[in-house]
Amino acid sequence: MKNYKIAVIEGDGIGREVVPEGIGVLEAAGRRFGLSLAWQHFDWSCETYLKTGRMMPADGLDQLRPFDAIFLGAVGYPGVPDHTSLWGLLIPIRRGFRQYVNLRPACLLEGISSPLSGRKAGDIDFVVVRENSEGEYSEIGGRLNRHTENDMAVQETVFTRRAVDRILTYAFELARTRKKHVTSATKSNGIVYTMPFWDERFAAISKQYPDVQADQFHIDILTAHFVAHPDWFDVVVGSNLFGDILSDLGAAVVGSMGLAPSANLNPEREYPSLFEPVHGSAPDIAGKGIANPIAQIWSGAMMLRHLGEEQAAHAVEEAIFKVLASSSVRTRDIGGRASTREVGEVIASEVSSATAISAH
Ligand code: NAI
Ligand code: MG
Helix, strand or coil: CEEEEEEEEEECCCHHHHHHHHHHHHHHHHHHHCEEEEEEECCCCHHHHHHHCCCCCCCHHHHHCCCCEEEEEECCCCCCCHHHHHHHHHHHHHHHCCCCEEEEEEECCCCCCCCCCCCCCCCCEEEEEEECCCECCCCCEEEECCCCCCCEEEECCECCHHHHHHHHHHHHHHHHCCCCEEEEEECCCCCCCHHHHHHHHHHHHHHCCCCCEEEEEEHHHHHHHHHHCHHHCCEEEECHHHHHHHHHHHHHHCCCHHHCEEEEECCCCCCCEEEEECCCCCCCCCCCCCCCCHHHHHHHHHHHHHCCCHHHHHHHHHHHHHHHHHCCCCCHHHCCCCCHHHHHHHHHHHHHCHHHCCCC
């Protein structure tokens, strides 16, 4: 039996509701495929911040370091500024553990209707590869003359050749395992230093992959193409900010924020990687038991795949696909009436029923 140690951070809002369903489904996969998953919970959240003044303890990264992976819900809640919660927990983990790839698949599934008319399952199947370590989300900048009429703010974007090259390389390698097509998100018409640099590196790296089709669009028209021609895309690579925006749009065109999983990867495996849904803590629906747990469960499948448990990952994904395609048990964001718990349970029991799914 293989043993994995997983750190769990439910965080805030619906994170506390969807993470238990993710764990329930992965436990079912563990029982079926002979994996033992040891979950250790860390109560790091905005509530913790209000009590202690910190989102996580000063030695938080040291505490997480020995784990095989981190399974996170979402952080952020009214009463704590969003930049405090994000920079107090998620960003230090992503950076400290060199999780420089943020992988965010967008796939239109059987049984889900896209808000775009005329799109059916399979028509939309792309993955956003977001640079996760630098870019627009930088700590270089400052405020001057606060609360005077000369009040001002400056924030610098940082693009390093090392980080840009490694994310572009990751995107091209990924495309080789898919439809061999990479699209770069740029804005080199308006942003005259960093984005032309990004384009130069994209051109240089794409030369090393003559078998992969490479194209690029400015971010403004690219968002329009995501809506008008989502079928054009396979792997879409973007900076931290552009990747963030594109992945929420990707989630929307495939039906719901509640369906979009993500992985924050340290591809070299020097540190644990982190798996979380694209969505946030959704305070507007928190506490009602109506959040869709599928994004969290699917993030769990990505975690199993990263751990090398391809069969188990595949079984979890197949169970999600089957339930969406053939069951009326679904949450209201995708047109049903079921609770978070009911959806988690039906997917877990689908994973357990070995006859229903052919693992390969
Ligand atoms: P959000 O993703 O939490 O919610 C956006 C909309 O999508 C809401 O109407 C929400 O009800 C809906 N939604 C999201 N997940 C859903 C699910 N699983 N099932 C059904 N509906 C779902 O984004 P928002 O409102 O911008 O942010 C809320 C809080 O979450 C903020 O504090 C923000 O900073 C934080 N946040 C945290 C993230 C993280 O931990 N990675 C990512 C994004 C936001
Ligand atoms: Mg986001």
